[in-house]
Every structure is written in structure tokens, then in C-alpha cells.
Amino acid sequence: MLPTLADIEQAAERLVGRAVRTPLLESPLLNEAVGGRVLVKAECLQVTGSFKFRGAFNRISVIPPERRAGGVVAISSGNHSQGVALAARQLGLTSLCVMPSDAPAIKVANTRAYGAEIHFYDRATEDREAIGRRLVAERGATLVLPFDDPHIVAGQGTVGLELVDQAKAMGAELDAVLTGCSGGGLATGIATAVAALSPGTKIHTVEPAGFDDMARSLAAGSRQRNEAVTGSICDALLAPTPGEIPFAIGAKLLANGLTVSDEEVCAAMRAAFRHLHLVVEPGGAVGLAALLAGRYDARGRTVAVIASGGNVDDGLFATILNR
Amino acid sequence: MLPTLADIEQAAERLVGRAVRTPLLESPLLNEAVGGRVLVKAECLQVTGSFKFRGAFNRISVIPPERRAGGVVAISSGNHSQGVALAARQLGLTSLCVMPSDAPAIKVANTRAYGAEIHFYDRATEDREAIGRRLVAERGATLVLPFDDPHIVAGQGTVGLELVDQAKAMGAELDAVLTGCSGGGLATGIATAVAALSPGTKIHTVEPAGFDDMARSLAAGSRQRNEAVTGSICDALLAPTPGEIPFAIGAKLLANGLTVSDEEVCAAMRAAFRHLHLVVEPGGAVGLAALLAGRYDARGRTVAVIASGGNVDDGLFATILNR
Numbered sequence: 001m002l003p004t005l006a007d008i009e010q011a012a013e014r015l016v017g018r019a020v021r022t023p024l025l026e027s028p029l030l031n032e033a034v035g036g037r038v039l040v041k042a043e044c045l046q047v048t049g050s051f052k053f054r055g056a057f058n059r060i061s062v063i064p065p066e067r068r069a070g071g072v073v074a075i076s077s078g079n080h081s082q083g084v085a086l087a088a089r090q091l092g093l094t095s096l097c098v099m100p101s102d103a104p105a106i107k108v109a110n111t112r113a114y115g116a117e118i119h120f121y122d123r124a125t126e127d128r129e130a131i132g133r134r135l136v137a138e139r140g141a142t143l144v145l146p147f148d149d150p151h152i153v154a155g156q157g158t159v160g161l162e163l164v165d166q167a168k169a170m171g172a173e174l175d176a177v178l179t180g181c182s183g184g185g186l187a188t189g190i191a192t193a194v195a196a197l198s199p200g201t202k203i204h205t206v207e208p209a210g211f212d213d214m215a216r217s218l219a220a221g222s223r224q225r226n227e228a229v230t231g232s233i234c235d236a237l238l239a240p241t242p243g244e245i246p247f248a249i250g251a252k253l254l255a256n257g258l259t260v261s262d263e264e265v266c267a268a269m270r271a272a273f274r275h276l277h278l279v280v281e282p283g284g285a286v287g288l289a290a291l292l293a294g295r296y297d298a299r300g301r302t303v304a305v306i307a308s309g310g311n312v313d314d315g316l317f318a319t320i321l322n323r
Numbered sequence: 324m325l326p327t328l329a330d331i332e333q334a335a336e337r338l339v340g341r342a343v344r345t346p347l348l349e350s351p352l353l354n355e356a357v358g359g360r361v362l363v364k365a366e367c368l369q370v371t372g373s374f375k376f377r378g379a380f381n382r383i384s385v386i387p388p389e390r391r392a393g394g395v396v397a398i399s400s401g402n403h404s405q406g407v408a409l410a411a412r413q414l415g416l417t418s419l420c421v422m423p424s425d426a427p428a429i430k431v432a433n434t435r436a437y438g439a440e441i442h443f444y445d446r447a448t449e450d451r452e453a454i455g456r457r458l459v460a461e462r463g464a465t466l467v468l469p470f471d472d473p474h475i476v477a478g479q480g481t482v483g484l485e486l487v488d489q490a491k492a493m494g495a496e497l498d499a500v501l502t503g504c505s506g507g508g509l510a511t512g513i514a515t516a517v518a519a520l521s522p523g524t525k526i527h528t529v530e531p532a533g534f535d536d537m538a539r540s541l542a543a544g545s546r547q548r549n550e551a552v553t554g555s556i557c558d559a560l561l562a563p564t565p566g567e568i569p570f571a572i573g574a575k576l577l578a579n580g581l582t583v584s585d586e587e588v589c590a591a592m593r594a595a596f597r598h599l600h601l602v603v604e605p606g607g608a609v610g611l612a613a614l615l616a617g618r619y620d621a622r623g624r625t626v627a628v629i630a631s632g633g634n635v636d637d638g639l640f641a642t643i644l645n646r
Contacts, residue, residue, distance in 0.1 A: 017493075025368060027370075047350075171340075318642075321637040321638070
């Protein structure tokens, strides 16, 4: 049931001409700041502004013909919604997205602009899984899970495929990859590709402090839950516990998990603005934040960080720049 | 004396492994906004945050060995300075940059961080060319002009080389390219490449209102000057008149020039933030601004815009986002 390198390569073929082969960027000044070589996978430049399009398109591509008329339902804080909405539209299916009422305005607006219907829920009091199941049953729709699905993990794994290839082209041997982690689809998709193609490279997840369910799960050897459900600036990284499939992969392929504070995330967003000219959302900046905060010692090493998304509201970004 | 496609191809070879092959990005929502296909050449992701590195590296590469010890001098509002500073450092030469005292702080800080010495002048009262000539004589340095040099134009022309290649790979036939214009090095470098490789594509310059010396020069058939020397948000596009070499090329290869207001530039910067997750500086946003303001009718057409730079101060960017 766990996705393999072959599944990721098949996803990459499906994504040709659909997903952006996002650039791997480097800044001499960032390199100097950490005393090593920092390669930033600019996945905020992906269609819909995050890596989520990759998994969504790969998953929706394999819905059998007789299920297509019912459309798809997605449950997501916003980036998965946008990926599902655009992928569904491109593949000729309708989409309905179940989104928290406190999702960033840009994520709601874009999901709607890509043609999805939206159903809001309250993050603190409602059970989004139950809402999703009900809507799926009512419509004969297919539920497109955000991470606990082998096709989703394989789609996100194409980030890792590109990363290994691009690093090689830049003459870089990767000591480590630092990637944000919510349910674990991206981190373990990347880990699957990198373990096969660059086995000496360590993959570290990075999570917001207080939402470090993956780090604790890896340490404990079993899936742990977060106590809080809100309270981090990283709206994209609040999944309560790792997915089953991601944890099964992660337990074998991930190194230990790191955590960062909201302040460290904001500092990383400013660094990405200044040195890379990228708009990175809070949840997309945790990898760079861990590096700049010294959670990973990059001196003399080559480290890739995944800037996984860029959907952040104007007002919040302005506030962070002005801090 | 005018650079040719072969000169641009030679520059591209010199830049392999040095310059970023910047991505050509597309947003479904931007396409819908203009009713056509918009391809954005994200040159703000170039090393040093603008296309200027290309020309600077190409120019400094051909300084003969006996002239290298004197280093280089550059005169620039900031992006050319950064390009020269980093290229000189990579090629083992010292650099001195003559910059206006009102240059954006980020441009000054980065120029210094790349190892250049800085000499400030007053944009309104001092003659920067005279200062440059004096410093060059004192040091036995080589003056690296910002645009009026065939190696600079050829270096900037590599943007056009990549653009044609990337558009073809995306199945796009370019009706037009909209590019910002100050002295004209970028616009006419691109025009040289595109005229040779995609002769049906029109190249339009875009300038800030009141600083439309190239547009008026093209209309008049001779080089015209701007009356004002300050007063646009586009700090990178204030050159008083087109360069001789750029104008000689432009008179043959450029279509008519367009102009945009500061407000239209700010709207384009916000659009790039929201839909592309790119940090584009004012002078880098004029092409997109012209498109979004309807200066060029993109309905049913395919248009490339050059997002030529991303070096903008935090505070100004925050103010523009909050407007």
C-alpha cells in the first residue's frame, strides 16, 4: 500500500505540462548567513501557490470514469482546496471544499476562483471528517484526502524527484532536506524519492512548536496527537496527527523532527522576501526558519529547504515585514 | 558594434552555472483577468535579484588580464551595482559602485554585502558620469556601464533567449513581450534575441509616466530626454535618455513604447504577490502593470512580461500591500 519510487515517477509523468518544475534557488547571502550551502525549492511558485496541486492532480487523475460525475470533495485549511479545485476543473470534475471558517482570505478566494463550491466549518467545535463523509455520501462524490492516500503521497513525492535532479545539476550533494510537516504527505513523499535516489541525505520534518505531532510520533514510535487545534501562525500545519500512510513511511525514512516558533517563522519569511524575492506563507517557511534559527547546524553542509507554499494574506505579510 | 544573436549565445555560455535560468510562470487567474495568456519571466529570482547580473558578468568576463588589477567601477541606482559587485567578486576583481544617496536601502546593503565599496552622489545636483570618470582614472579601473555597452546588452539578451525557448516548451506562440525600460539594455537585448528567433513577436517597452524617454525617442526617431530626474516610484527606471547602442537597436526592432502610473505599478506588485508569489520591485512590475491596466489588449493573445527585479524595501512593500 505504501507508494514507491515507481509511483512517484508515474505521478511525475501525469504532471508534465500541468505542474511547474519549480526552481531550486540559492542566495550567496543566505549561504554566508548559515556558513553552508542552502538550496531553496521554491514550491510557492507551483500552480495554486503550493505543492498541494501535485498530489491533488495525481489523485483525481485515477478516479475511475463511473465515479467522475459525482465530482470530488476535499477537506483542507486551504492549500489542498486550491490544488483540488484547479486539478478537478482541469480534469472536468466538479469540486466541493470543506474549509475552516478562519482560513486565510486568499485561500478561500482562490479556491472559489478555481471553480470550487465551499462549505465552511468551525475548526474548534466541528468534526470536519464527519462533514466530509456526509457530503460525499449525499453526492456520490470521491473524497480527496489531504495526505492519507498513496496517490497523494506519490504526487507530493515529485518534489523530491525534482530536488535530487536539480541538486545534482548544481553540483550539490545534499546532506539534508528540511521540510514542513502537517499530516506528512509532502515530507514522506519526498523521503520516498530521496531515500531511493540519494540515500545519504537525511530528511527532517519541521513543525510549529506545540504542533509537533510528527516529531513526537517519530520519537515515540507511534502516532501522537497535538493538544491544541489552533494557535500557530502556520495555518497550513495544524493537522492533529500524522496520517497512517505517512507515519508508516516516516518511521522508516525520516530523521528526527525539528520545531520552530512563530517569531522564527516570521524571520524566515522576511529572509525569503529579501534574499530570494519569494512570497512564502508561514507554513511554507518553517524549513528555512529551522535553518536560520540554528535548529540544524548547516556549517560546511549542503541543505535543501522546501518553501512549500505562498498563500498568505496581504495584511499579515505587511505586518510581518514591518515587525 | 551592435550585439548579435551570436553574442547573446556566447553570453549564455558564459553564464551557465552562474545565472539562474529563471522560470516562466503562468497563473490561471491572471490569464482570466486579461482574457489571454500571460507568461511572466521571473527575473526577480535571478542572482542579486535582477537581470543586471547577466550583463555585468558577461562584461566583466571580457576584461583583459592586464586591466583586472584595477578592478571595476559601476554607476547605478542599485540593481546594476549588485550585479557588478557579485560578478566582480566571482571573477576575482574589486568593485566600486557609484550610487544615488536615495537608493533603496536593500540595494545599498546587498551591494556592500557582495563586497563592493560604495560612493554616494546626489541624484538631483551631481553628475554621476563625471564622478565615475574621475574614480576610473584614479584607480586604473574599468568602467562597467549600465546599458551602453554591447557586452551588457548581449548579457541582458540571454533573458530573451531563455524566454523564446521556454515559451516554445509551454506550447505558446508569443504575440508580444512587455518589458520595462530605463537605458534600454534589457529591452533591446531581448529584442535582438527575439527578432532572430521569433520574428512575429512584438517587443514593447514600458516606462513610468514622465520618464518615457524611450517611447518618445522611438516616436521621434531620435534620442529624447526626460525633464524630471526624480519623482517615480520606479527607482530603477530613471535613466534620462536611451543609450546610444540600445537606441540604435530599438529604432529597428522595438514596437511603440507604453507608459504606466505609480498606482498601476502598485496594483501590479499586489497582483504578482497574490497570484505568482513573487516579490517584484516597482521598476520590475511595469510590464505586468501595462497589461493589467489595459495599455496592451491581451484578449485572445499570448503575452510575456518581464518581472525584471525584486529589490524593494520591506517598508515600501508593506505600504503597497496595505493600500
